[in-house]
Amino acid sequence: MSPGSDFLLLDPADAPARGLADWLAGRLRVAIAEGRLPVGGRLPATRTLAADLGVSRGVVTEAYRRLAEDGHVTGRGRAGTVVTAVPARPVAPAVPSAPPVFPTVPGADVFDVVREAPARIDLSPGVPDLTAFPRAAWLRAERSVLARLSSAEFGYGDPRGTPALRAAVTRWLARTRGIVADPDEVVIVTGVAQALALLAETLLDAGTDELAVEDPGSLGVRQHLNHHGLATPPVPVDDQGLVVSELHTRAVLVTPAHQFPTGVVLTPDRRRELDRWGGLVVEDDYDAEHRYDRPPVPALKAALPDRVCYAGSVSKLLAPALRTGWLLVPARHREAVVAAKRFADLGSTALPQLVLAELMDSGELEKHLRLLRRRHVRRRDAMTRAIADHLPGARVHGVAAGLYLTVTFPDDVPDTDLAAAALDLGVKAQPLSWHAQRPTRPGLVLGYAANPGSVLTEGIATIAQALHQLR
Structure with a gap:
């Protein structure tokens, strides 16, 4: 079998009997011209590519030298050999884009x-x-996690998330939101957006096709719920929060600690009305940690543990790019939510979960x-x-x-x-x-x-x- 390289699918069997360096340099020039090797991209080390192709290192070195002579690449010491030439293929002139329109009825995008x-x-x-973003603390936590992580923990895990983060989340929520929960109640998700998607699937399967929302309320949340098949009838908000007397569905989504976008807090009277209403509550606790001039407001989940699906994340506390959040679900819906999570992605990425658990338990997050x-x-x-x-x-x-x-x-x-x-x-x-x-x-x-x-x-x-x- 002829040796070859995954890099640009190079196969020396395609080369003439003599002139391997010419052949390799030519293939690399074509790849640069076509943009398959972008400007700033690094070529493989000469020793590595030579071993892949089954040729002498001198062949690769000579090909790289020729590319450097005509300005296609440059050597940057330990940084390796880097592409510097602009692709030769013509590029269509950029068309100035018009500023975005702010439509009265905004689209999905x-x-x-x-x-x-x-x-x-x-x-x-x-x-x-x-x-x-606490880069130094994150790096310290990551090193600590990697130092003690067993090889088995790099495999597939529980779709609910790592036991370490689920336990850390329960401790964090007990300290900061007054929620007493067991780690088995926690499902780690890729942010509140996925939490809403899992809940939408669960509610639809259970025969609920409406999730009432606050009005005004987050357009982005409505778009996610509508995309996943739930209608979102509006319920007015006043200076006490959601007007529960206007609620005519079996399920509602609320932001009680800091209503989006009005900023009001759901009052104790309205919380009691919501309890008497008796339906399922989805609590989006999207930025409850960020309070300044008022005492902390407990989560609804703390008072109504069997009635509230509670969603939170670190997007507003650390960074949206981490795509890490949690969902606490009443027992009657938990199995269905875990099944939906399993079939969505087999579970969220484990390593960031373990690092976040370290930050939560070490006090760095506070x-x-x-x-x-x-x-x-x-x-x-x-x-x-x-x-x-x-x-x-x-x-x-x-x-x-x-x-x-x-x-x-x-x-x-x-x-x-x-x-x-x-x-x-x-x-x-x-x-x-x-x-x-x-x-x-x-x-x-x-x-x-x-x-x-x-x-x-x-x-x-x-x-x-x-x-x-x-x-």
Whole structure:
């Protein structure tokens, strides 16, 4: 059998009897010209490629030398041999993309479109301070985990998640959210989005095709639930939270600790009404850790353990890129949720789970949260001052907790037009009307966690400029 390399599917049997170096250099030039070897890509070490091809190392060295002479590659010492030539194939000229439209009825891809739109300042809600990610603590925890991890633990595991993280999550929730649970109740998921998908499948299989949602409430959550087949009838929210008397379904999704996007807290009276209502509650505890000017609010799951499906994650506490969250499910739905998780992906990635468990149990996560709270308060205060200075007619909501503020305007301000005008000036924000199924006061939802105070002040001043242009 002729030796060959998986790298570019190279097979020396295709080469002429003499001139192996010419053949190899030619194949590499073609791959660079076609873009299969991108600029900045590293070629295999000469010894490695020679062994794969069954040729002398001198053949590969000579081929690389010829590519370097004509500018296709360059040697960078320990970094290896790196492609430097631009592909020879013609590239279609870039067509300037139009700025995203802020439609009154946004489509399924609206967040992707806006996320990709260039902007000088991004005030999108729900974005944590990614520069604060505790890299050093994460690396220490990862080294500690790898040092004691057995070989068997690199295999397939429990679809519910690693025992270490499920136990750590129960301890974390007991300390921070007042929830007493057993690790067997916890299913580790790839964020709240997957939790909603698993619950949607479970509810539909059980004969429930509606999950009522708060109005206004998260557009993204509605999109996920609708995609998975659940209708999402709206239930109004007032200054006490969900108006339970308007609830006419068997299941409801709520954000009781910090309602999105109004920022109100579900009052004790409304919690008791929800208990008397008697249906299934899905609790999205999306940013409950981020509170500043008020005492902690216990999770609904703590008071109604057999009635609440509780979802949380580290997306707002550490980073969305970790794609790690948890779902606590009442016993009657647990087996179905675990089955749905098993067939979705056989279980979430294990190594990040073990590292997160280490951070939770070592106290590093609490330490990180304390740092974030101090930083968020400074940034929130900078944004509220800027709103008072530049948008004196706006009303501010939700200042006591979270990663964002909501501002509302008089009824004659079209918030989708305002968001589009602000983006034209380089500032990205979300219209409040996107998050409402029924008519609501116009407004903007403005994230502050990801930017320093000076940037927030500039962003609000720019929004004021956009508002002035509309008038």
